[in-house]
Amino acid sequence: MYLVTIGLEVHCQVNTRTKMFCACRTSFAEDPNTNTCPVCLGLPGALPVLNREAMEKTLLSGLMLGCGSPELSKWDRKNYFYPDMPKNYQTTQFDLPLCIGGGVPLYEHCYPTDARKSIKTPNKVVRLNRIHLEEDVAKSTHLGTTSLIDFNRAGTPLMEIVSEPDIETAEEACAYLRSLQMILVQGGVSDADMEKGQMRCDVNISLREKESDPLGAKVELKNLNSISAIRRAIHHEIERQGEELGMGIPQIQSTRRWDDDRGETQLMRTKEDAHDYRYFPCPDLLPVRTEPLLAKVRPLVPELPHAKAARFEKDFGVTAYDASVLSSDKNLANYFEAACSASIPGKKVANFIINNLLGTLNEQSLTISDCPVPPEKVTALLGLVEDGTLASSQAREVFVVLFESPEKAPADIAKSLGFEPTDAGELDGLCDQVIAANPEKVAEIKGGNDKLLNWLTGQVMKAASTKPNPKQVTDLLKAKLG
Numbered sequence: 001m002y003l004v005t006i007g008l009e010v011h012c013q014v015n016t017r018t019k020m021f022c023a024c025r026t027s028f029a030e031d032p033n034t035n036t037c038p039v040c041l042g043l044p045g046a047l048p049v050l051n052r053e054a055m056e057k058t059l060l061s062g063l064m065l066g067c068g069s070p071e072l073s074k075w076d077r078k079n080y081f082y083p084d085m086p087k088n089y090q091t092t093q094f095d096l097p098l099c100i101g102g103g104v105p106l107y108e109h110c111y112p113t114d115a116r117k118s119i120k121t122p123n124k125v126v127r128l129n130r131i132h133l134e135e136d137v138a139k140s141t142h143l144g145t146t147s148l149i150d151f152n153r154a155g156t157p158l159m160e161i162v163s164e165p166d167i168e169t170a171e172e173a174c175a176y177l178r179s180l181q182m183i184l185v186q187g188g189v190s191d192a193d194m195e196k197g198q199m200r201c202d203v204n205i206s207l208r209e210k211e212s213d214p215l216g217a218k219v220e221l222k223n224l225n226s227i228s229a230i231r232r233a234i235h236h237e238i239e240r241q242g243e244e245l246g247m248g249i250p251q252i253q254s255t256r257r258w259d260d261d262r263g264e265t266q267l268m269r270t271k272e273d274a275h276d277y278r279y280f281p282c283p284d285l286l287p288v289r290t291e292p293l294l295a296k297v298r299p300l301v302p303e304l305p306h307a308k309a310a311r312f313e314k315d316f317g318v319t320a321y322d323a324s325v326l327s328s329d330k331n332l333a334n335y336f337e338a339a340c341s342a343s344i345p346g347k348k349v350a351n352f353i354i355n356n357l358l359g360t361l362n363e364q365s366l367t368i369s370d371c372p373v374p375p376e377k378v379t380a381l382l383g384l385v386e387d388g389t390l391a392s393s394q395a396r397e398v399f400v401v402l403f404e405s406p407e408k409a410p411a412d413i414a415k416s417l418g419f420e421p422t423d424a425g426e427l428d429g430l431c432d433q434v435i436a437a438n439p440e441k442v443a444e445i446k447g448g449n450d451k452l453l454n455w456l457t458g459q460v461m462k463a464a465s466t467k468p469n470p471k472q473v474t475d476l477l478k479a480k481l482g
Helices: 052-064 113-118 170-186 227-246 290-300 305-316 320-326 330-339 346-363 375-386 392-404 410-416 424-437 439-446 452-463 470-481
Strands: 003-013 076-079 089-092 103-105 125-135 139-143 146-150 157-163 199-208 219-224 254-259 264-270
Touching: 003 170, 052 125, 052 157, 052 170, 052 290, 089 125, 103 170, 170 199, 170 227, 170 305, 199 227, 219 227, 227 254, 227 264, 305 320, 305 330, 305 346, 320 330, 320 346, 330 346, 330 375, 346 375, 346 392, 375 392, 375 410, 392 410, 424 452, 424 470, 439 452, 439 470, 452 470
Parallel strands: 219 254
Antiparallel strands: 003 157, 003 199, 076 089, 103 125, 125 157, 139 146, 199 219, 254 264
């Protein structure tokens, strides 16, 4: 049995209109090689100009994650030779990055569902080493014996978020990535969409026998772009290294790729160290003073998910689980708060949104931003439940119609479906009639068979001229039967 140590290097595109060192647009799914210029193509004599917005959003990320920043941050050249790197060096940051330290909290609901009951370290925070800013490379498409290069992505602002080796399981790695995604999206820093290549991850894994041993040889899994693939790759690599170490085969520092179809990692090359990249200060860019930029973005730090969840629990009386779900998406949290009313318990609003509204959106492949029903209509609908006009089951039927016709008022929909309060005198008389007509059922109920109350309720509902609230009918029957 070996101790596992995992560190993650997350590459995340910064949400800016233009590239890191030129005025070309950042975009997705444009025609290949249309958003390019001499700077991002690395043509001789072209000079870079810093993107202020990219630096500000990187510093905002650092503030959200509790990072510090050096007084001066500088730019460096990292030299390597790949076809997707047009200049044969990457403009990045080496020893004075924009952000240093900090940490990513592992939110419980960000763990894979099947791992939430066995979380080893609740409320764990994975320390960060640094966040530095650099330019993205081009996109390579491999077609058998040829490769195509699209330079549209080259030069896009890219944050590299480097963790300390604090992660111990594949499940913690998943929670780290989902928590990080959530924070960056809520801060407006990045869309962090892994399917679009806006967020990618390198995973460093090493094994050792006991805590007192030095860290084992680091094996890096390169350019993983889905959380589920990262989980599978880590599990496989832990098993592979463990088997080889058990056979006396030492591990060497190396880079491997994950083949998801075959479910295995494959050796790419032995790993370079920093000196292999021959870092040196970029002669074309001056160092940047961080304090003026920090002063601008400090007021922009949003309420973070864990703080929002704690407030929801305190102010609205929702459970910790409900609060974690509602705070996981900025637009969902705003929708919930807009739907809340002093006359309706927050727990009932949370239950309806999580169990009904989100379920309907998922069925339609919609997000909360696409929801056709405005929050005030949900408030009005739940108000009908609260005043006894509708039962919860009837409210769900009304919501089905409301979702298709959001311009209608919930009260009008309820009326069209026949969900109206029955005259109190009529309802009282119907209950007396049903009790009198079913003496055997009444005797069983009085003998302890409470389930038969539902049967009596059904008889009253059938006889009523409208569709009264079943709970009101049941309560009235209970009162009459003592």
